[in-house]
Amino acid sequence: MFRHPAKGETIEDYLIRLLTKVKSGEIQIEEALVELRTLPYEDLGFAKVDHHRALRQGLPEVVFGYGKTTEQVVAIGESLLSRSDRLLVTRVSEDCFMAVQTRIPEALYNSTARAIIVNRVKEAPSRTGVAVLCGGTADLPVAEEAAITAELMGNKVERIYDVGVAGIHRLLDHLPRLLEANVIVAVAGMEGALASVVSGLVSVPVVAVPTSVGYGASFGGLAPLLAMLNSCAPGVSVVNIDNGFGAGYLAGLINKGISID
Numbered sequence: 001m002f003r004h005p006a007k008g009e010t011i012e013d014y015l016i017r018l019l020t021k022v023k024s025g026e027i028q029i030e031e032a033l034v035e036l037r038t039l040p041y042e043d044l045g046f047a048k049v050d051h052h053r054a055l056r057q058g059l060p061e062v063v064f065g066y067g068k069t070t071e072q073v074v075a076i077g078e079s080l081l082s083r084s085d086r087l088l089v090t091r092v093s094e095d096c097f098m099a100v101q102t103r104i105p106e107a108l109y110n111s112t113a114r115a116i117i118v119n120r121v122k123e124a125p126s127r128t129g130v131a132v133l134c135g136g137t138a139d140l141p142v143a144e145e146a147a148i149t150a151e152l153m154g155n156k157v158e159r160i161y162d163v164g165v166a167g168i169h170r171l172l173d174h175l176p177r178l179l180e181a182n183v184i185v186a187v188a189g190m191e192g193a194l195a196s197v198v199s200g201l202v203s204v205p206v207v208a209v210p211t212s213v214g215y216g217a218s219f220g221g222l223a224p225l226l227a228m229l230n231s232c233a234p235g236v237s238v239v240n241i242d243n244g245f246g247a248g249y250l251a252g253l254i255n256k257g258i259s260i261d
Contacts (some may be wrong), residue, residue, distance in 0.1 A: 011054045011084060042079055046072055049079045058256075059153055060084035062245060065092035065116070070099045077116070078103060086152050087118035090145060090245050113144035113244070119152060129182030129255045130155045132248070133171075135164030135194045138213040143187040145244025146209065146251070150185075153252035165193045178202050183254040185247045189213025192224025199233035205254055208238045209247045 018035055021027045042049045054060040060080055065073050073089055077100055080087050097109040097116050108117045130150045134143035147157045163171040178184060179202060187209040188194035195208035210224035221241035228238045239246040
């Protein structure tokens, strides 16, 4: 019986293959209905897995691992991969990854981003234009989360790390690379000035990510969040504190739109 996307097959390719088989009479309409019935979402009891999201938005549902049990992460991951070609689970421990890998051997772990990744797409990312910057090494987990998200969306990502404003010459050394980008993700804690400085140097959107890195008066990232929201530099868009995924996703969408144009 015709069941689910093949390994490495996108949801669009799967639907084309399914409808082609219906048209040719190779499978019956009733069989196709069985397939399509779980396409919108699959109810696991503790979670309703959105299999339709890749068709709507181009990227399968991303799993926020924090707060979920290892068993829940494994079950959701297996469900998603039964109908998609990519998997991203954020904010998980290495122990959780080891449990996932026993069921999904191809899974990889980015220890810096604390994320589990499966990518069955045959073609390597080829869409250039996304740059991810961070102010300091302590911001790397959030920056890497942004970078791997954009990569899973089909983008080649320029990583420019440890270029905070306390040593601004380090940032200016990379100005030619910044000027080639279509969109820039600027990740910074402390006072969060990096996004404003970068936006004042380039003519492309800057996605600012405040991090919870800093001493007491940074209030767990609230100080850089407010600084970025009050930026006097035009073209800055701000996501939530430590939200590397949201920044990488937004950057991917912007770059895709520019590339299509």
